[in-house]
Amino acid sequence: MTPLPSVTPCDFHGTPALRLTTGDGASAVVSLLGGQLLSWVPPGEKEQLFVSERAVFDGSKPIRGGVPVCFPQFADLGGLPKHGLLRTRRWEVSDQSQHNGCTLVSLVCGDDAASRTLWPHAFRAELTVAIEGERLDLELSLTNPGEAPFAFTGALHTYLKVAEVEEVSLEGLYGLDYLDKLKDAAPTRETAPSLVVEREVDRIYYDCARPLLLRDEQHTLGINTEGFSDVVVWNPWEGAEARFPDLAAKDFRRFLCVEAAVARQPVTVAPGEEWWGRQTVVVLS
Numbered sequence: 001m002t003p004l005p006s007v008t009p010c011d012f013h014g015t016p017a018l019r020l021t022t023g024d025g026a027s028a029v030v031s032l033l034g035g036q037l038l039s040w041v042p043p044g045e046k047e048q049l050f051v052s053e054r055a056v057f058d059g060s061k062p063i064r065g066g067v068p069v070c071f072p073q074f075a076d077l078g079g080l081p082k083h084g085l086l087r088t089r090r091w092e093v094s095d096q097s098q099h100n101g102c103t104l105v106s107l108v109c110g111d112d113a114a115s116r117t118l119w120p121h122a123f124r125a126e127l128t129v130a131i132e133g134e135r136l137d138l139e140l141s142l143t144n145p146g147e148a149p150f151a152f153t154g155a156l157h158t159y160l161k162v163a164e165v166e167e168v169s170l171e172g173l174y175g176l177d178y179l180d181k182l183k184d185a186a187p188t189r190e191t192a193p194s195l196v197v198e199r200e201v202d203r204i205y206y207d208c209a210r211p212l213l214l215r216d217e218q219h220t221l222g223i224n225t226e227g228f229s230d231v232v233v234w235n236p237w238e239g240a241e242a243r244f245p246d247l248a249a250k251d252f253r254r255f256l257c258v259e260a261a262v263a264r265q266p267v268t269v270a271p272g273e274e275w276w277g278r279q280t281v282v283v284l285s
């Protein structure tokens with residue numbers, strides 16, 4: 001029987017979430033905690049997102065996996081909590097629809113007294129998750145309803161699930177300048193035709209305007225971004241469980257983070273203005 005497209009409330013490891021389905025059998029789950037996509041299964045495919053079995057879902061720390069939304073600070077590029085203020089906040093549903101084979105839901109999160117004590121700005125963050133066939137679109141819009149400009153860095157911190165991280169390759173980064181966050185050094189140029197993960201990787205690739213291909217033995221994903229200037233590639237490698245207690249020992253083998261990011265150069269949003277960015281992931285084969 002053909003499933004009906006829908007958006008329905010559900011419970012994901014005890015946290016309130018929404019389950020999206022399409023008529024052709026795609027599904028996704030997005031958590032209200034963090035506005036975080038936690039599952040994406042294209043029609044006839046396996047789960048495409050990694051979520052740690054040790055992830056914590058009670059809001060005491062960010063959920064490890066899926067697509068955390070990092071704003072208004074990427075990683076430790078400033079004095080705010082790592083990756084900003086939104087990962088443990090409760091988001092609200094602002095829109096949902098199903099049409100022409102696409103199912104989407106939008107979630108919003110804005111400033112409050114707690115956020116303003118850390119970051120004295122009014123903001124409205126809206127994440128739209130849309131699934132259609134083999135395609136996932138994540139759109140992040142950041143609006144400044146306040147009276148002063150704000151500057152931000154941030155990311156859609158996508159944990160792509162892989163069968164074995166050492167056997168995947170990421171193509172499309174050749175020739176780009178990148179900052180290796182594991183070295184105290186100036187940016188350098190990527191000279192490898194594809195990135196293969198054989199050790200810890202934590203890199204910010206600058207000005208990445210082209211599609212990337214993530215290949216493993218079973219399939220190829222196309223990853224495209226708009227609006228986000230940079231791409232961050234992260235895998236914590238062996239021993240990660242000592243630094244990240246919400247990862248198990250072998251988990252580093254099960255994911256590669258390919259993040260749509262604004263990291264090198266903060267973006268300024270003027271009062272009344274909006275910034276917008278998108279990450280698209282498509283199963284190509």
Ligand SMILES: O=P(O)(O)OC[C@H]1O[C@H](O)[C@H](O)[C@@H](O)[C@@H]1O
Nearest residue numbers: 075082083181202232233234257
């Ligand atoms: O542990 P988290 O706060 O989720 O951060 C996980 C990782 O996120 C990004 O990819 C950064 O580039 C890394 O430096 C960081 O370790």
